[in-house]
Amino acid sequence: MxxxxxxxxxxxxxxxxxxxxxxxxxxxxxxxxxxxxxxxxxxxxxxxxxxxxxxxxxxxxxxxxxxxxxxxxxxxxLNLDQQINVALVGAGNLGHALSNYNAYLKDNMKIVAVFDASPAKIGTQINNITIQPIEELTETVREKNVRIGIITVPDFEAQRVADQLVAAGIGAILNFAPTILKVPPEVRIHAADFTTDLLSLAYYLDNGNGKEQPVHES
Amino acid sequence: MxxxxxxxxxxxxxxxxxxxxxxxxxxxxxxxxxxxxxxxxxxxxxxxxxxxxxxxxxxxxxxxxxxxxxxxxxxxxLNLDQQINVALVGAGNLGHALSNYNAYLKDNMKIVAVFDASPAKIGTQINNITIQPIEELTETVREKNVRIGIITVPDFEAQRVADQLVAAGIGAILNFAPTILKVPPEVRIHAADFTTDLLSLAYYLDNGNGKEQPVHES
DNA sequence: TAGATTGTTAATCGATTAACAATC
DNA sequence: TAGATTGTTAATCGATTAACAATC
Structure with missing residues (x-):
């Protein structure tokens, strides 16, 4: 080593x-x-x-x-010799979709809490987890020893959610919202915004329009 | 230039x-x-x-x-001065979630076709687009001038779908399935698998278990 | 003119790859 | 022993950053 x-x-x-x-x-x-x-x-x-x-x-x-x-x-x-607990913030379509991946994560990680701001969703279930109001985030993160937060809220709410996750003592964030989040240096953050990926792919498309082709990396 | x-x-x-x-x-x-x-x-x-x-x-x-x-x-x-047409293959939860981002893509890109293998889904609508059987992929991709494919099928089907997209003349693929796809060099591919992102984040977590900390990039 | 900010060169930094001695 | 394959060093390659003349 x-x-x-x-x-x-x-x-x-x-x-x-x-x-x-x-x-x-x-x-x-x-x-x-x-x-x-x-x-x-x-x-x-x-x-x-x-x-x-x-x-x-x-x-x-x-x-x-x-x-x-x-x-x-x-x-x-990767610190996966213990189960890592994960919280999902934002129970929209994307949040729902991600919660189905629990199986893929095997015993290494588990989504143990889901939060949402919408009163209509509070109390309903998502993969056997009851959706909680964001007000309970801090307490639940501490109680359940949540180490990683996944943000799937709309972009204008993302920074506020990130601040709360950080305040609750989270160690890392996976951010699906299309915005750059500011967090202290000890918190690891990863941008997982697929619209950015998609737009950058367009660069590599051939145009049948006579325009000179961009030169690509080999 | x-x-x-x-x-x-x-x-x-x-x-x-x-x-x-x-x-x-x-x-x-x-x-x-x-x-x-x-x-x-x-x-x-x-x-x-x-x-x-x-x-x-x-x-x-x-x-x-x-x-x-x-x-x-x-x-x-980025070639976005024209609308880029996108096809979604896999109308599961994740596919549904992504199709809601059409608004985020503004006029630059548009999901114009959705495919799925499940007979139960064929013919149903997802954001005003009728889900088609995968058998129609080649024809529709050509007809509708689809340039980019998004793969949200299960991992074991991903390579087959990629092959079909390539055969249909697609230029780039955004792959959400947790598997490495083989495509010819002229087709651009981007891995968007969030389980990989999530597992790698675990590396950066502090362990309150006395284990020596990994040294991070500054 | 004075201040601000670009475009670009040179310096630095970091990541990938080739090559090969060690050894199973 | 012969063949295979690691771990590691050195070479290469590429990306980031600092610095500054040009100029709005």
Whole structure:
């Protein structure tokens, strides 16, 4: 184990490794090489070896990585050896959709609370969780040991919700609202706004209109 | 206008600029400096100037950028001076949720077709669009000049759907399924899987369990 | 003119990839 | 032993930031 800084890019690849390793595990594949991983995940094998080596010597020369062992190690690195509790703020369509992914998150994470501002929704259920008013956010976050907040409220409410999550002691936020949130540096934030993704994809479209093509990265 | 390669990182910031510029436009702010932009968007002003300068000299020394003019220019760069048609494949909860964002996309993009495999859904409406069977994908994509596909089907169906979209001549794919899709290099693909985002956020959580903290990027 | 701010170059910083000794 | 594959160093590549002349 090095005590180097681990870059964001490395951390964001770990769940991708984990997902594929879980698939290998289901198929009872015992070991996997960086080359196989690279092929499946469209990554350079050297990069994968380097990523993993930041955290320890998990592989065996000549053999590769033991699938079960590597799963265990990556889960530890990501703090997933304990269940991480998540709160969802905003019980609209998108909130509903995300709450269905609880199964995908397996035992690693769980949405344990859902909040909404609309009186009509309070008290109704969403995947067996009763929707609570946002006024109860602080108390519930503390009571249920919620570590991550997901924001799916309209953009003009997002900053206020973020402030409340931060005040309640949350450690990280996944923000689906199309706006840049200001949070203190100790709170990790990730923008998950799909309209931004969609608009940027338009850049890469060929135009059959005679306009010169943008030059892309190879 | 340079004929340099424009990096992915630059392109992904353009919609963020655009979004904020639109807000300034609504508030009738006539000009904006790279410094103000940087402050609001948490970016380095030099980076913003450099990003924009890849595409032309849009600013005025001593003044800043004309909001209306810059909006027009960024829309041109992103091919958004024409309406881009989008198809949604997968009319589940997530598909439903995304279709509600049509308003956010303004006149730049529009979801014009929705497909699903489930016979029960075929023929029903989702935001005034009739859900069609996946068998009609190729024909409809061509007929309606669909340029971008959004995949919100279960992971095991995602690759098949991607293949069909590619065969139908789509230019870019936004993939919400938690799996790596293989597409030819001329098709642009973006992974929008939120479970990956969520798991990677767990890395940054403090553990009150005595374990040594990971060292973060500053 | 004085102040502000761009566009651009050079410096820095960081991430990816190639190469290979070590070794299973 | 021969073949495979890791962990790691060095080389490369790319992106960000600082600095400043040009100029509105």
């Amino acid at each position: 090095k005590s180097e800084k681990i870059s964001d890019a490395v951390v964001r690849r770990l769940p991708v490794y984990l997902r594929f390793l879980n698939e290998l595990s289901r198929r009872e594949v015992p070991t996997v090489s960086s080359q196989e991983l690279g092929q499946k995940l469209d990554l350079n094998p050297a990069q994968i070896r380097k990523d993993l080596a930041y955290f320890g010597d998990f592989g065996r020369k000549g053999i590769g990585y033991d699938v079960a062992y590597l799963i265990e190690k990556i889960q530890q690195i | 340079k004929s340099e390669k424009i990096s992915d990182a630059v392109v992904r910031r353009l919609p963020v600029y655009l979004r904020f510029l639109n807000e300034l436009s609504r508030r009738e702010v006539p000009t904006v400096s790279s410094q103000e932009l940087g402050q609001k968007l948490d970016l380095n002003p030099a980076q913003i100037r450099k990003d924009l300068a890849y595409f032309g000299d849009f600013g005025r020394k001593g003044i800043g950028y004309d909001v209306a003019y810059l909006i027009e220019k960024i829309q041109q760069i």
